[in-house]
Amino acid sequence: MVLMCVVFNPKQTASAADTTDYSSSQLLLSNMGVAAQKINLVGYQVIMNKATNTLNSQAVIPSRVYVELDFVGGTQLHVASSPHPTNQNQYEHIHALPLCLKSELNTIQMGLNPISFNVGQRINKHINIRVKIMDSDSTHTATYGKLIPIKTDSSAYLQTQVDAGTIPASTTSLHSVVLYFDYPFVSLF
Numbered sequence: 001m002v003l004m005c006v007v008f009n010p011k012q013t014a015s016a017a018d019t020t021d022y023s024s025s026q027l028l029l030s031n032m033g034v035a036a037q038k039i040n041l042v043g044y045q046v047i048m049n050k051a052t053n054t055l056n057s058q059a060v061i062p063s064r065v066y067v068e069l070d071f072v073g074g075t076q077l078h079v080a081s082s083p084h085p086t087n088q089n090q091y092e093h094i095h096a097l098p099l100c101l102k103s104e105l106n107t108i109q110m111g112l113n114p115i116s117f118n119v120g121q122r123i124n125k126h127i128n129i130r131v132k133i134m135d136s137d138s139t140h141t142a143t144y145g146k147l148i149p150i151k152t153d154s155s156a157y158l159q160t161q162v163d164a165g166t167i168p169a170s171t172t173s174l175h176s177v178v179l180y181f182d183y184p185f186v187s188l189f
Contacts (some may be wrong), residue, residue: 004034006069006128006179010064012049013173022067023149024130034123036183041117043180044099045111046092048172051068051158060100060170061103062133065145066096067177072117079145085138085145092146096132097179110180131174150174 050059079094082144101107132147151173153161161167 001182002185003074004029004039004123004181004183005176006127006129006181007063008095008177010131010152010174010176012157012175013063013152014154014157020037021149022152027127027129028058029123029125031125033125034183035121036119036123037121038116038118038132039123039181039183040113041097041114041115042096042182043108044097044112045106045108045176046101046180047107047175048101048105048159049153049155049175050105050172051157051162051169053159054162054169056105059105060168061105061147061172062136062150064099065098065150065174065177066094066134067179068096068128068130068132071119071123071180072097076117080171081111084144092134094147096130096147099177100157113182121122129177131177 006027008025008027010144012026036150048059048061049058074095077095077097079096079098081092081094084090086094092106131150133150135143135146135148138144156172158167158171162169162171
């Protein structure tokens with residue numbers, strides 16, 4: 001078996017002037033792509049940021065993050081979701097890997113085999129990734145109960161927002177995601 005890691009370290013938002021969504025990006029493999037028929041998700045790590053003056057025990061960690069990868073999904077990933085909290089006839093259509101998080105800033109989960117995905121002949125050198133969370137804030141009427149891009153604010157910027165009173169001290173943001181896949185070696189070409 002060969003190991004392939006997808007490492008996503010989003011740019012950390014450092015000020016209110018920066019309104020760019022860093023929760024998605026194009027990553028670049030260290031070689032020309034991966035020749036594989038099937039890959040197995042064997043583990044993951046998710047690290048969250050908290051405001052610099054917030055205690056670890058005060059940080060509110062989302063129960064899960066949803067990771068969209070362009071080479072996984074479509075007809076291979078089926079996620080059943082609960083009805084929308086305010087409309088029992090509306091459902092969120094999810095085509096992303098739900099990764100459960102611990103109630104700490106650093107979650108490491110290994111030994112997930114055999115979560116397997118057929119990828120055809122090749123995973124391209126360029127990998128598109130997007131990380132989202134379910135919006136659980138009922139004051140956000142337009143996005144409540146829907147997947148939204150995860151915040152990527154730096155710890156210092158989170159603290160600036162806490163000090164200004166614009167967010168609760170318990171707010172967290174994404175620091176990084178690492179996905180570990182293994183696959184049988186096919187060939188170099």
